[in-house]
Amino acid sequence: MRSAILLILLLALGLAMLASSFMLGAPTDPPPAGPNVVLIVVDTLRADRILAERNGVPVMPNLAEFAKKGRLYINAVSAASWTRPAVTSLITGQYMGTHGVVYGVSEDADGKVFADNINPRWPVLAETLAAAGYQTGAVTTNGHLQPNTSFDQGYEPARYLYEEDAPADRVGVHAQQLLRSARAPFFHYLHYMDPHAPYRAPKEYSELFGPEPTISDSDREVLDPENHIRYISDQSLIRLGRRRESIFQPLSEAGREVLRQRYDAECRFADEHIAATIANIRKFYPKTLFIITADHGEEFWEHGGTGHGLTLFQEQIHVPLIIVGPRVLPRMVTTVVESVGIYKTLLAYLGLNEPLPLQGSDLLAEAPGNGAAYSMTRGPSLDYPVDLDAALEASGKAIRDNGRGITEIYNLETDPAEQHPLAEDPARWNQVLDAHAAESERIRPPRIQPIQKAVDAKFVEQMRKLGYKKEE
Ligand SMILES: [Zn+2]
Numbered sequence: 001m002r003s004a005i006l007l008i009l010l011l012a013l014g015l016a017m018l019a020s021s022f023m024l025g026a027p028t029d030p031p032p033a034g035p036n037v038v039l040i041v042v043d044t045l046r047a048d049r050i051l052a053e054r055n056g057v058p059v060m061p062n063l064a065e066f067a068k069k070g071r072l073y074i075n076a077v078s079a080a081s082w083t084r085p086a087v088t089s090l091i092t093g094q095y096m097g098t099h100g101v102v103y104g105v106s107e108d109a110d111g112k113v114f115a116d117n118i119n120p121r122w123p124v125l126a127e128t129l130a131a132a133g134y135q136t137g138a139v140t141t142n143g144h145l146q147p148n149t150s151f152d153q154g155y156e157p158a159r160y161l162y163e164e165d166a167p168a169d170r171v172g173v174h175a176q177q178l179l180r181s182a183r184a185p186f187f188h189y190l191h192y193m194d195p196h197a198p199y200r201a202p203k204e205y206s207e208l209f210g211p212e213p214t215i216s217d218s219d220r221e222v223l224d225p226e227n228h229i230r231y232i233s234d235q236s237l238i239r240l241g242r243r244r245e246s247i248f249q250p251l252s253e254a255g256r257e258v259l260r261q262r263y264d265a266e267c268r269f270a271d272e273h274i275a276a277t278i279a280n281i282r283k284f285y286p287k288t289l290f291i292i293t294a295d296h297g298e299e300f301w302e303h304g305g306t307g308h309g310l311t312l313f314q315e316q317i318h319v320p321l322i323i324v325g326p327r328v329l330p331r332m333v334t335t336v337v338e339s340v341g342i343y344k345t346l347l348a349y350l351g352l353n354e355p356l357p358l359q360g361s362d363l364l365a366e367a368p369g370n371g372a373a374y375s376m377t378r379g380p381s382l383d384y385p386v387d388l389d390a391a392l393e394a395s396g397k398a399i400r401d402n403g404r405g406i407t408e409i410y411n412l413e414t415d416p417a418e419q420h421p422l423a424e425d426p427a428r429w430n431q432v433l434d435a436h437a438a439e440s441e442r443i444r445p446p447r448i449q450p451i452q453k454a455v456d457a458k459f460v461e462q463m464r465k466l467g468y469k470k471e472e
Contacts (some may be wrong), residue, residue, distance in 0.1 A: 032132055032133045032134065032185055032350070033185070034184055034185035034287050035185060035287040035288055035289050035325060035326050036182075036184055036185050036186045036187070036188075036281075036285050036287065036288040036289070037129070037134070037185075037186075037187045037188070037288070037289050037291070037346060037350070038187075038188045038190065038278075038281060038288055038289070038290050038291070039090075039125075039187070039188070039189045039190070039291050039293075039342070040190045040192070040274060040278075040290065040291065040292045040293070041087065041090065041189070041190070041191050041192070041293055041294065041295055042192045042194070042195060042270055042274070042292070042293075042294045042320070043083065043141075043142055043191065043192060043193045043194075043195060043196045043294065043295055044195040044196040044197075044294065044295070044296065044297065044298045044308060045195045045267065045270070045294035045297070045319070045320055046195075046294070046297040046298055046315060046318070046319075046320075047074070047076065047294075047297065047318040047319050047320045047321075048318070049195075049264070049267045049320070050063055050064055050067065050072075050320045050322075051064055052264070054209040054210075054261065054264050055209050055210045057208055057209050057210075059264045059267050059268055059271070060267055060268065060270075060271040061271065062271045062272060062274070062275030063271050063274065063275065063292065063320075063322065066275065066278065066290075066292075066322065066324060067322045067324070068330060069324045069330060070290075070322065070323050070324030070325065070328040070329075070330060070331075071322070071323045071324075071328055071329075071330070071331050071332075071333055071363070071364070072321075072322055072331075072332050072333070073321040073322070073323075073333045073337050073363065073368075074332060074333070074334055075318070075333075075334060075335060075336045075337065076293065076318070076319050076320065076321035076336075076337050076338070076339055077317050077318060077319065077336065077337070077338050077339070077373040077374075077375055077392055078293075078294070078295060078296050078297075078317050078318075078319045078338075078339050078340075078375060079095050079096055079338065079339065079340045079374065079375055079376065080096050080295075080296065080317075080375060080376055080377055081296045081297075081308050081309050081310075081311065081312055081316040081317050081375065081377045082104075082295075082296055082308050082309030082377060082380055082468075083104075083142055083144045083145075083295050083296070084101055084103075084104050084116070084144045084149075084380075085099075085101050085102060085376070085377070086295035086296050087142075087144065087145060087151065087191075087295050088101040088118055089339070089340045090125075090293070090295070090339060090340070090342055090343070091118075091124045091125045091126070091151070091189075091343070092118065092122050092124055092125075092343070093125070093340060093341070093342070093343030093344055093354075093358035093359055093360060094122075094340070094358070094359050094440075094443075094444075095340060095359055095374055095376070095436075095440045096376045096440075097376065097436070097437055097440025097441060098359065098440045098441070098443050098444045099118065099119075099122065099444075099450070100116065100119075100444070100449065100450025101116045101117065101118055101450065102116050102378045102450070103115070103116050103378065103379075103380065103381050103382060104116070104144060104380045104381055104463055104468040105380075105381055105455060105459070105460055105463045105468060106381045106382040106383070107381075107382070107383075112454060113454065113455055113460055114452040114453060114454050114455060115149065115452065115453055115455045115459070116450060116451075116452055116453075117149060117150045117451050117452065117453045118149075118150040118151065118153065119448045119449065119450065119451050120150060120153060121445075121447060121448045122153075122448055123355035123356065124153045124154050125154070125187075125342075125343050125346065126138070126153065126154025126155055126187060126189065127153055127154035128154075128343075128347070128352065128355050129154070129187040129346075129350075129352075130154050130155075130187075132350070132352050133185070134185050134186060134187045135159075135182065135183045135184075135185070135186040135187070136154055136155050136156075136159065136186070136187045136188075136189075137155065137159040137160075137161075137178040137182070137186065137187070137188045137189075138151075138152070138155050138159070138160050138161065138188065138189040138190070138191075139161045139162075139163075139171050139174040139175055139178065139188075139189070139190050139191060140160070140161070140162050140189070140191045141162070141163055141164065141165055141166045141170075141171060141191050141192065141193040142165075142191055142193055142196070142466070143164060143165075143459075143462040143463060143465070143466050143468075144466075144468075145162070145191060146162055146164075146459075146462075147160055147162055148459070149453075150453075159178060159181075161174040161177065161178070164462065165193050166193065167193070167194055167200070167201075167269070167273075168192050168194050168269055168270045168272075168273035168274060169273050171190060171191070171192055171273065171277070172273050172276060172277045172280075175188065175190055175277045175280075175281075176277075176280065179280070179281060179284065182285070184285060184287075186285075188281075190277070192270050192273075192274060194266040194267070194269055194270040195263060195266045195267050195270060195294075195298065196466075197228045197229055197232055197298075197307070197467070198225035198226070198228035198229055199225065199228065199259070199262035199263055199265065199266050200225050200266075201262065201265040201266045201268070201269040202269070205265035205266075205268050205269045206261055206262050206264075206265035208265070208268060209261055209264060209265070212258045212261055212262075213254040213257050213258055213261075214254065215252065215254050215255050215258055216252060216255070218248075218249035219249075219251055219252055219254065219255030219258070221248070221249070222248050222249070222251050222255060223251075223255060223258055223259060223262070227248070229465065229466065229467040230247075231248055231251075232306055232307040232467050233467050234246055234247050234248060235305050235306060235307070236305065236307060236310055236384070236467075239304065239305045239310065240310070240384060240385055240386070242383075242384075242385075256300065256301060259300065259306070260300050263298065263300070274292070278290060287325075287326055288325060289323070289324070289325030289326065289328070289346075289349065290322070290323070290324045290325055291321075291322070291323050291342055291345075291346070292320065292321070292322040292323075292324075293319055293320060293321045293322075293339050293342065294319040294320055295319070296308050296309075296316055296317060296319065297314075297315050297316045297317065297318055297319060298315065298316070299311065299313070299315045299316055300315070302315045302417060302418075303315075303418070307467065309377055309379060309380050309384075309386075309468075310377070310379060310384065310386050311377075311388065311399075312375050312376070312377060312388050312389075312390035312399050313399070313418050314397075314412070314416070314418060317375045317390065319339055321337065321339060321363070323345075323363065323364065327349075328364065333363075333368060335367070335368065335369040335394075336369055336371075336372070336373045336392050336393070336394065337361065337363055337368050337369040337373070338360045338361070338369075338370075338373045338374070339360075340359055340360035341358075341359070341360025341361045341362065341363050341368075342360070342363065343358050343360070344358040344359070344360050344361065344362055345360075345362050345363040345364055348362045348364065348365075349364055356445060357443060359440075359443070371393060371394070372391060372392065372393050372432070373391070373392040374389070374390065374391055374392075374436050375389075375390045375392075376388065376389050376390070380467075380468040381468065385403060386403075387401065387402040387403040388400065388401055388402070389402065389433050389436070389437065391429060391432050391433055391436065392412070395411055395412050395413040396409065396410070396411060396412070396429075397409070397410045397411075397412055397418070398410075398426065398429035398430075398432070398433065400426075400429070400430065400433050407426035407429055407430055407433075408421040409421060409422045409424045409426060409429060410422065
C-alpha cells in the first residue's frame with residue numbers, strides 16, 4: 001500500500017517536472033552534441049592567394065595544407081564586393097537584394113549621416129545557433145562590424161570582442177580568451193583584417209619573398225601606410241569621374257609590385273597566425289568544424305584600379321572557401337558555389353531547421369552549387385555612382401551596369417582575366433539578372449525591411465579611415 005502511494009507520488013512529481021520543462025522550453029533540453037563551429041573570415045583575401053607562390057615561395061602554406069584535410073572550393077563567389085553587404089550575406093544567408101544592407105555610410109539631402117543596418121528581426125547565424133544551445137563568441141576587427149552596427153546580434157556583450165584593425169596575432173589573443181571560457185558546443189566567428197589596406201606586416205614577412213623592387217620617393221609616399229587608403233580613395237574617385245587629377249604622383253610598375261608583395265606579406269602573416277589559432281582550438285576541441293572564407297577580394301590594376309567595392313570582376317568577388325571538420329572528406333570542388341550558402345550549409349550539417357528560407361546551396365552536398373552564382377555592389381556609399389549586378393554560370397559571366405544600361409558578358413574559361421567582353425546578345429543574361437533581383441525582393445519577409453541608423457562623427461571618421469567615406 002505504502003509503496004503504491006510512493007509510486008503515485010513519484011509519478012505525480014515526474015509529470016509535474018515534465019510539465020514545467022515544457023513550460024520552460026529549451027533550458028531543460030540537453031545541449032546539442034556538437035561539433036563546435038569556427039567561422040573564419042579573412043577580410044580582402046583573394047581566392048588565388050591560398051595556392052599562390054611569389055618568387056617560388058608559397059604565400060599561404062599553412063592554409064593550403066589545412067585545406068587538404070577537407071573541402072577546398074576553388075570557384076567560390078561572394079554575394080558582394082565589399083565588407084558590409086558581404087558579411088551581412090554570410091550571417092543572414094541572404095543576397096544583398098534581400099537583406100538590404102547596401103551602403104556603409106551615406107548622407108541624405110539634409111546632411112544627416114546614416115548607415116544601413118541589419119534589421120534586428122533577421123535571425124542571424126549566431127542567434128540561430130545560440131537558440132539551439134550553442135555558446136557563441138566573436139572577434140571582430142573591421143569598423144563595419146562594431147558592436148553598434150548590429151553585427152553583435154546573437155552574442156553576449158562580453159563575448160563580442162572588437163579591436164579596430166587588430167592584426168592577426170591580436171585576433172589570436174582574443175580567440176584564446178574566448179576559448180578559455182568556452183563551453184562546448186560553441187560557435188566562434190573570427191574576423192582577420194590583415195590583407196585589407198594599409199599593409200603593415202613586419203618587414204621580414206615581405207622579405208620572405210625576396211628583396212622588394214627599388215622604388216622612387218614618390219612611390220614611397222603612396223606606399224606609406226598613412227597614405228595608402230587615401231591613394232585608393234583618390235584612384236576610385238578618378239575612376240568614377242568624380243575627381244579630375246590625382247593628388248598623388250602616378251605609382252610606377254615597380255611601386256605596384258611592391259604593393260602586391262606587401263599584400264602577400266599580410267596574407268602570409270595572417271596564414272601563420274590563423275594556423276596557430278586553428279591548431280590551438282583543435283588541441284582542446286578536436287571535434288570542431290572550421291569554415292574559412294573572405295568577404296571579398298582585392299584588385300591590383302587588373303581592370304584599371306586598386307581596392308574593392310567598385311567592380312564585380314573576379315579579383316574582387318572570387319573568394320577562398322575551405323571546410324574542414326568531422327565527417328568532411330577531403331575533396332577539391334571545382335563547380336561554381338556561393339559563400340552565401342554557408343549559413344544553410346551549417347544548419348544542414350548540424351541537423352537544425354532553417355529559421356526562414358535561406359539562400360545559396362548546401363556546400364557539403366554531394367553536388368554543391370545551384371549552377372549559378374550572384375553578386376552585387378552599389379559602392380560603399382551614395383557618394384559613389386556604382387550600380388552593378390553579376391551572374392556566373394559554369395564558365396559564363398555577365399556584369400550589368402544598371403546605371404549605364406550595359407551588360408558585359410565574359411567566357412571565364414577562355415578569358416579568365418575578363419579582358420574581352422563577348423559580342424553576344426545580353427537578353428538571356430538580363431533575364432537571369434532580372435529574375436534574381438525579383439526573387440531577392442520577393443523572398444524578403446514583409447516585417448524585415450532594411451533599416452537605416454543615424455551614426456555619429458566617430459563612426460564616420462572610422463569609415464573614412466577604412467576608405468568607405470570619400471575624402472572631402
Ligand atoms: Zn572587407
